[in-house]
């Protein structure tokens with residue numbers, strides 16, 4: 186009995202001492218878990234915010250690329266300008282006492298539709314550098330003079346064959362040029378006064394134009 190009581194008495198403070206010693210680590214672990222939870226939550230929020238920001242950055246870059254793509258498509262479409270037309274059929278134009286606008290009525294190519302085969306006038310659809318070439322076919326008993334003109338009266342360049350070879354023979358003269366044009370600028374061919382040009386099914390006389398590049 187006495188021994189038991191002693192054991193009990195000595196056990197009592199022991200067991201209460203071990204009680205407080207397991208409460209502290211549990212508290213520490215709980216605090217640590219709490220901190221960990223806060224850190225993980227902060228991390229998740231941080232990642233979320235970063236994702237939203239990088240999504241916005243990506244979206245604006247995609248929008249810029251789409252806009253660039255649309256612009257390039259427009260540029261590619263408007264840069265398709267190329268035509269060739271001939272003075273077809275048979276007979277002659279001229280000579281008359283005044284300059285005559287030449288209408289190359291037989292269209293071989295007219296990509297972009299900037300050449301008008303009813304008026305003989307090419308109208309620049311976009312600002313750019315264009316290449317033009319023109320030839321004139323004639324008989325050597327008559328002068329033939331052709332000017333390439335811009336906006337009705339500005340002469341870009343000319344070509345010419347002089348009469349004086351008898352009996353008459355076929356002759357062809359040509360010229361070509363690169364020319365910067367603004368939107369709406371017009372280019373056509375003018376037969377000089379008192380000269381004559383040959384219309385021919387062989388398309389000896391042609392007018393060629395194409396856009397080299399946009400400005």
Ligand SMILES: *[C@@H]1O[C@H](CO)[C@@H](O)[C@H](O)[C@H]1NC(C)=O
Pocket residue numbers: 249250252253256
């Ligand atoms: C597309 O063209 C428009 C109009 O010319 C211009 O405002 C815009 O900056 C261009 N976009 C790009 C990405 O070049």
